[in-house]
Amino acid sequence: MYTEKVMDHFSNPRNVGEIENASGVGTVGNAKCGDIMRMYLDIDETGVIQDVKFKTFGCGAAVATSSMATELVKGKTVEEALKITNKSVMEALDGLPPVKVHCSLLAEEAIHAALWDYAEKNNIKIEGLEKPKSDIHEEEETIEY
Amino acid sequence: MEKKIYLDNAATTRTRPEVVDAMLPYFTEKFGNPSSVYEFASQNKKAVDEARGTIAKALGADITEVYFTGGGTEADNWAIKATAEAYKAKGNHIITTKIEHHAVLHTCEYLEKNGYEVTYLDVDEYGIVKLDQLEKAIKPTTILITIMFANNEIGTIQPIKEIGEIAKRNKILFHTDAVQAFAQVDINVNDMGIDMLSASAHKLNGPKGIGFLYIKKGVKIRSLIHGGAQERQRRAGTENVPGVVGFGKAVEIAMATMEDRAKKEIELRDYLIKRVLAEVPYTRLNGDRVKRLPNNANFSFQFIEGESLLIMLDMNHICASSGSACTSGSLDPSHVLLAIGLPHEIAHGSLRLTLSEDNTVEEIDYTVEKIKEIVDKLRKMSPLYEDFTRKR
Amino acid sequence: MEKKIYLDNAATTRTRPEVVDAMLPYFTEKFGNPSSVYEFASQNKKAVDEARGTIAKALGADITEVYFTGGGTEADNWAIKATAEAYKAKGNHIITTKIEHHAVLHTCEYLEKNGYEVTYLDVDEYGIVKLDQLEKAIKPTTILITIMFANNEIGTIQPIKEIGEIAKRNKILFHTDAVQAFAQVDINVNDMGIDMLSASAHKLNGPKGIGFLYIKKGVKIRSLIHGGAQERQRRAGTENVPGVVGFGKAVEIAMATMEDRAKKEIELRDYLIKRVLAEVPYTRLNGDRVKRLPNNANFSFQFIEGESLLIMLDMNHICASSGSACTSGSLDPSHVLLAIGLPHEIAHGSLRLTLSEDNTVEEIDYTVEKIKEIVDKLRKMSPLYEDFTRKR
Numbered sequence: 056m057y058t059e060k061v062m063d064h065f066s067n068p069r070n071v072g073e074i075e076n077a078s079g080v081g082t083v084g085n086a087k088c089g090d091i092m093r094m095y096l097d098i099d100e101t102g103v104i105q106d107v108k109f110k111t112f113g114c115g116a117a118v119a120t121s122s123m124a125t126e127l128v129k130g131k132t133v134e135e136a137l138k139i140t141n142k143s144v145m146e147a148l149d150g151l152p153p154v155k156v157h158c159s160l161l162a163e164e165a166i167h168a169a170l171w172d173y174a175e176k177n178n179i180k181i182e183g184l185e186k187p188k189s190d191i192h193e194e195e196e197t198i199e200y
Numbered sequence: 201m202e203k204k205i206y207l208d209n210a211a212t213t214r215t216r217p218e219v220v221d222a223m224l225p226y227f228t229e230k231f232g233n234p235s236s237v238y239e240f241a242s243q244n245k246k247a248v249d250e251a252r253g254t255i256a257k258a259l260g261a262d263i264t265e266v267y268f269t270g271g272g273t274e275a276d277n278w279a280i281k282a283t284a285e286a287y288k289a290k291g292n293h294i295i296t297t298k299i300e301h302h303a304v305l306h307t308c309e310y311l312e313k314n315g316y317e318v319t320y321l322d323v324d325e326y327g328i329v330k331l332d333q334l335e336k337a338i339k340p341t342t343i344l345i346t347i348m349f350a351n352n353e354i355g356t357i358q359p360i361k362e363i364g365e366i367a368k369r370n371k372i373l374f375h376t377d378a379v380q381a382f383a384q385v386d387i388n389v390n391d392m393g394i395d396m397l398s399a400s401a402h403k404l405n406g407p408k409g410i411g412f413l414y415i416k417k418g419v420k421i422r423s424l425i426h427g428g429a430q431e432r433q434r435r436a437g438t439e440n441v442p443g444v445v446g447f448g449k450a451v452e453i454a455m456a457t458m459e460d461r462a463k464k465e466i467e468l469r470d471y472l473i474k475r476v477l478a479e480v481p482y483t484r485l486n487g488d489r490v491k492r493l494p495n496n497a498n499f500s501f502q503f504i505e506g507e508s509l510l511i512m513l514d515m516n517h518i519c520a521s522s523g524s525a526c527t528s529g530s531l532d533p534s535h536v537l538l539a540i541g542l543p544h545e546i547a548h549g550s551l552r553l554t555l556s557e558d559n560t561v562e563e564i565d566y567t568v569e570k571i572k573e574i575v576d577k578l579r580k581m582s583p584l585y586e587d588f589t590r591k592r
Numbered sequence: 593m594e595k596k597i598y599l600d601n602a603a604t605t606r607t608r609p610e611v612v613d614a615m616l617p618y619f620t621e622k623f624g625n626p627s628s629v630y631e632f633a634s635q636n637k638k639a640v641d642e643a644r645g646t647i648a649k650a651l652g653a654d655i656t657e658v659y660f661t662g663g664g665t666e667a668d669n670w671a672i673k674a675t676a677e678a679y680k681a682k683g684n685h686i687i688t689t690k691i692e693h694h695a696v697l698h699t700c701e702y703l704e705k706n707g708y709e710v711t712y713l714d715v716d717e718y719g720i721v722k723l724d725q726l727e728k729a730i731k732p733t734t735i736l737i738t739i740m741f742a743n744n745e746i747g748t749i750q751p752i753k754e755i756g757e758i759a760k761r762n763k764i765l766f767h768t769d770a771v772q773a774f775a776q777v778d779i780n781v782n783d784m785g786i787d788m789l790s791a792s793a794h795k796l797n798g799p800k801g802i803g804f805l806y807i808k809k810g811v812k813i814r815s816l817i818h819g820g821a822q823e824r825q826r827r828a829g830t831e832n833v834p835g836v837v838g839f840g841k842a843v844e845i846a847m848a849t850m851e852d853r854a855k856k857e858i859e860l861r862d863y864l865i866k867r868v869l870a871e872v873p874y875t876r877l878n879g880d881r882v883k884r885l886p887n888n889a890n891f892s893f894q895f896i897e898g899e900s901l902l903i904m905l906d907m908n909h910i911c912a913s914s915g916s917a918c919t920s921g922s923l924d925p926s927h928v929l930l931a932i933g934l935p936h937e938i939a940h941g942s943l944r945l946t947l948s949e950d951n952t953v954e955e956i957d958y959t960v961e962k963i964k965e966i967v968d969k970l971r972k973m974s975p976l977y978e979d980f981t982r983k984r
């Protein structure tokens with residue numbers, strides 16, 4: 056059901072763990088399935104993401120998208136990280152089954168939540184970043200008959 | 201260990217080689233249509249009735265009371281919809297439970313959209329129906345009680361005889377989905393006051409795509425599938441002769457071996473349960489400790505999620521399930537685990553292991569070791585576990 | 593001649609050994625439930641979808657438009673009942689013919705008892721629907737036209753493309769029971785304007801107990817059998833994996849051999865028809881001479897009764913049928929033969945011979961000789977024949 060890349064990131068997830076005194080931490084839950092993701096960011100003075108860790112309570116797709124998302128943000132600037140969407144994470148994993156698309160939203164939202172936390176802690180405003188919801192929804196997938 | 205360890209016998213079972221052997225002649229040699237008049241086909245009619253007899257005997261029923269269907273789901277749909285239709289002059293109320301298989305639940309929901317009223321009974325923390333609630337739920341308009349014999353996820357066996365007595369006392373028809381129980385535990389439809397009973401061959405080492413509905417003499421339900429005059433004009437369609445013959449053979453073997461098999465499975469199951477509960481912290485056993493199917497173990501591991509656990513077990517060649525296979529398309533935690541009172545996130549971390557007599561102690565030992573490793577690994581990446589350990 | 597001569601391929605066919613071989617691994621080795629998440633079961637999901645692809649291709653359909661069922665009867669019931677239900681806001685009128693299989697007729701009669709209105713179209717003396725009558729029968733409330741592709745008794749093939757055009761022009765759904773036609777004659781659901789189509793594996797050298805309903809994308813019918821999420825949530829129940837795989841293999845072979853097979857069968861059939869009509873007096877061929885299934889011959893022998901004829905043929909090891917096998921429980925003469933205008937006593941003396949490519953000229957010769965002998969013998973005991981010869 057999953058692509059090779061998904062299975063690779065699932066069985067050997069990159070960047071699992073915590074960062075002590077992280078610049079930003081975000082935790083988001085998926086209202087659709089009850090899964091939870093937490094992202095830790097270590098951001099330097101120039102706004103570059105030096106380190107990233109995650110923890111996920113979720114399905115195979117949730118674990119793999121978290122892992123992939125951490126790889127994508129690492130070394131990026133805050134502005135670049137903001138441009139990472141669930142779509143780009145899915146593409147990097149060679150796709151997800153249709154019922155698992157919502158899982159990738161967790162990754163996108165977890166990045167946003169961690170960046171929001173970073174912005175609040177440092178009293179800065181990041182252009183284009185809105186306050187993330189702690190519970191994320193997506194459009195209902197409608198099956199057309 | 202490269203060999204697969206199959207611990208998902210509640211999803212489906214391996215068809216026994218003896219069963220396949222019994223079926224084979226009916227594909228290429230004795231392939232006639234049992235409804236035909238010539239001699240060549242009448243041997244097939246005989247074979248179908250022999251299987252029907254074997255099944256009737258296993259239920260303590262009469263041979264004229266067993267009707268073959270295309271599976272357990274069809275049997276459930278038939279019993280419920282046809283009763284609703286046949287008895288609608290009497291009333292429009294049906295009583296069932298919150299832990300039925302979707303074949304029953306979705307059929308009841310369908311009827312609700314069509315003017316019927318359905319009561320979904322609660323169960324206790326072990327998954328057992330509360331008989332006093334059942335009595336209280338009965339109304340003058342109640343036409344059917346449909347309560348499963350044994351649950352497919354947590355293995356809990358219901359007090360069927362007591363339910364049958366309540367139904368009889370109140371002159372209400374009683375249907376039971378025995379897809380998980382038939383030929384696994386003792387059943388006698390007359391002693392237990394069962395009016396209709398569903399079963400499916402592939403759950404007892406028979407072929408897929410064949411089931412039956414037992415309908416007690418005098419129950420006035422008509423067809424779900426209309427057409428030819430097969431199955432005493434109650435279920436149309438050319439008989440699946442090889443399937444029926446295979447079902448008969450599977451039941452014959454399952455009944456002959458039931459006692460020994462149950463003993464062996466219970467021993468293995470109890471060993472598995474004991475080890476898991478002792479060696480994996482923050483774990484609970486779901487379902488009743490005693491009133492459960494011989495081959496069922498169902499655990500919840502706190503702080504982890506079921507699908508990840510399944511995939512990692514799969515990478516170690518262990519086939520297991522979290523909730524019923526049929527519901528794997530869904531993202532919701534199992535309705536059964538919610539009904540026994542588990543919170544969402546704990547229901548999510550559940551694992552069902554359903555054994556067969558072919559499993560060995562070595563397989564169970566290997567599985568327990570792997571469960572320990574994987575649960576540990578998943579907890580290390582779980583934000584819920586992190587919160588929990590921080591709080592301590 | 594001690595060997596059996598099987599001339600009842602419209603009742604059911606021999607499952608091909610290649611089909612059985614394709615099925616076998618799915619009983620004892622690859623026995624997993626396709627809905628399970630582990631690798632061991634996903635190969636079965638793949639096998640099911642491969643078969644689905646083969647069938648879709650044979651219809652010119654998309655793979656997502658093929659839904660497996662427990663047989664042709666279930667597919668017919670599903671198409672008709674679910675359309676009635678889904679489109680009842682639009683209307684309650686269904687158009688069909690007087691010569692449908694009971695799977696369609698009895699389903700329509702069931703709907704009539706539940707508030708639907710059904711028009712049963714006449715056919716001409718060859719069994720062909722009159723298109724102008726069909727047009728006239730259409731009302732603003734018409735929601736479904738269900739007309740069989742080819743008739744199971746007399747083999748007549750309907751002008752399906754023209755019917756499809758009429759349905760489309762009037763924005764009415766068109767279902768066709770193609771149980772006798774699928775993989776025997778060319779079918780393209782898009783070219784022919786077919787919205788739903790039923791078929792059954794055992795009519796084309798596949799296994800019994802498995803069929804499918806083709807449902808065009810956009811047709812909004814829901815389930816007949818409720819439960820698990822199988823078949824894109826439209827047909828619940830654990831997939832009959834060996835059955836599906838066997839069906840796929842049977843279709844693959846049937847499509848590859850269709851042209852040659854039809855040629856061979858037509859040649860044999862025409863030889864049979866020619867001899868019988870020339871050598872047995874007071875005999876007629878039922879059905880259309882040209883627009884008929886390659887393997888179907890249906891005769892009426894005046895002054896004799898069908899069952900006696902069948903039994904005597906059986907004593908000579910010839911398997912044949914008089915009307916459809918499913919109706920053999922009934923004593924009424926075939927509704928199809930009455931619909932083409934035969935009087936009762938002639939309809940009673942009818943014989944259906946349906947060939948396969950395995951039949952030989954020798955078998956046909958032997959059969960014709962036996963028919964001559966038996967018809968002669970039966971006429972000698974027939975009071976009708978006595979009256980007739982007296983009158984001459």
Ligand SMILES: Cc1ncc(COP(=O)(O)O)c(C=O)c1O
Binds near residue numbers: 348352829
């Ligand atoms: C309790 C119960 N009822 C009904 C069914 C449906 O049976 P089948 O899949 O054979 O239609 C199952 C298994 O899937 C089951 O476990």
Ligand SMILES: Cc1ncc(COP(=O)(O)O)c(C=O)c1O
Binds near residue numbers: 436666742770792918
């Ligand atoms: C035209 C037609 N429709 C439907 C059916 C029913 O198919 P099945 O017996 O596979 O359910 C048959 C054969 O019995 C048939 O010939």
Ligand code: FES
Binds near residue numbers: 085089090157
């Ligand atoms: S199913 Fe919930 S994150 Fe994947």
Ligand code: FES
Binds near residue numbers: 923
């Ligand atoms: S006399 Fe026997 S069926 Fe009519």
